[in-house]
Amino acid sequence: MSIVTIILNILLPPLGVFLKHGLGSTFLISIVLTLIGWLPGVIHAFYVNQ
Numbered sequence: 001m002s003i004v005t006i007i008l009n010i011l012l013p014p015l016g017v018f019l020k021h022g023l024g025s026t027f028l029i030s031i032v033l034t035l036i037g038w039l040p041g042v043i044h045a046f047y048v049n050q
Helices: 003-011 012-023 025-036 038-046
Strands: none
Touching: 003 012, 003 038, 012 025, 012 038, 025 038
């Protein structure tokens, strides 16, 4: 995982997921989790972008 991906996962979790996986179910899950709370979105982004 590059430093840019790590920074995007922290600041804008859906953008980090989008850049790695594109539009799809993973991206939508990331948006929903980020809207529920920032921390669940960050955790999901790091988990998906391992």
